[in-house]
Amino acid sequence: MTIRxxxxxxxxxxxxxxxxxxxxxxxxxxxxxxxxSDRVASEVGLPGVIAHGxxxxxxxxxxxxxxxxxxxxxxxxxxxxxxxxxxxDDEDGAxxxxxxxxxxVEDDIATVSITAKFEGRPVLGKATATVRxx
Amino acid sequence: xxxxxxxxxxxxxxxxxxxxSRAKIAEFADAIGDTSSLSRDAEAARxxxxxxxxxxxxxxxxxxxxxxxxLVSDPELGLDYDRMVHGDQSFVHERPVHAGDRLEVTTHxxxxxxxxGNDFLxxxxxxxxxxxxxxxxxxxxxxxxxxx
Numbered sequence: 001m002t003i004r005x006x007x008x009x010x011x012x013x014x015x016x017x018x019x020x021x022x023x024x025x026x027x028x029x030x031x032x033x034x035x036x037s038d039r040v041a042s043e044v045g046l047p048g049v050i051a052h053g054x055x056x057x058x059x060x061x062x063x064x065x066x067x068x069x070x071x072x073x074x075x076x077x078x079x080x081x082x083x084x085x086x087x088x089d090d091e092d093g094a095x096x097x098x099x100x101x102x103x104x105v106e107d108d109i110a111t112v113s114i115t116a117k118f119e120g121r122p123v124l125g126k127a128t129a130t131v132r133x134x
Numbered sequence: 135x136x137x138x139x140x141x142x143x144x145x146x147x148x149x150x151x152x153x154x155s156r157a158k159i160a161e162f163a164d165a166i167g168d169t170s171s172l173s174r175d176a177e178a179a180r181x182x183x184x185x186x187x188x189x190x191x192x193x194x195x196x197x198x199x200x201x202x203x204x205l206v207s208d209p210e211l212g213l214d215y216d217r218m219v220h221g222d223q224s225f226v227h228e229r230p231v232h233a234g235d236r237l238e239v240t241t242h243x244x245x246x247x248x249x250x251g252n253d254f255l256x257x258x259x260x261x262x263x264x265x266x267x268x269x270x271x272x273x274x275x276x277x278x279x280x281x282x
Contacts, residue, residue: 014167027158027165028195044216053220058166058192065190070182071170071230074191078224078273125222129191 017093080125
């Protein structure tokens, strides 16, 4: 398969529930209560419990790892956290929609620009990964 | 408030060794919905050329939290954890993390500046094995929101 600038990676839509936040808190050891307590979230001025930015980054990274088929080929991955993903206390949770586009190919390394949206608006800024293609 | 800019360049010695387990890698992969066999099946990982199961690219957030803890527990820095948000994050991998890795984190304060009433601190986490091999460099911008 030849990879070219402009190629779109298969998109990914993921529902994030409160249960997912609890699971991620335990897995990542990030127990900041803004990710599980409505009381604490509102005390610090948030609209509600929000997803860990690193969870959104992890989910969005799957656009690249599932495309390349080997997480070990990801050389770098960077993002800004521009907007919170507010996760309601219900069964549906929050829908995060991720996609990626190849923006550069040099030798054996592709650069992918990743987007992640919640309620139609980007939640990651300048999310970029570089991956080894072989 | 305002963070003391004279602390730019400060570094914190390696944390205690964190030994990466197969179970933790699988647990982390589950938590982000990553179903790759390379993070669960040691035979599949070996067939792909790795010594053991490998971690997803953001797994080292665990080490990065250790770096943030090092900063938060420095009284001279005076970081207010409750007002802190994660502005950005990057990982530059020298190689994938695999089960059995024994990792240490050395934390550096790369920059501190104030803008629009908020403080911005960039930390660099050098994540290396206990044998000194650099595995990954993590960078995080922490934003400490000013009192409203």
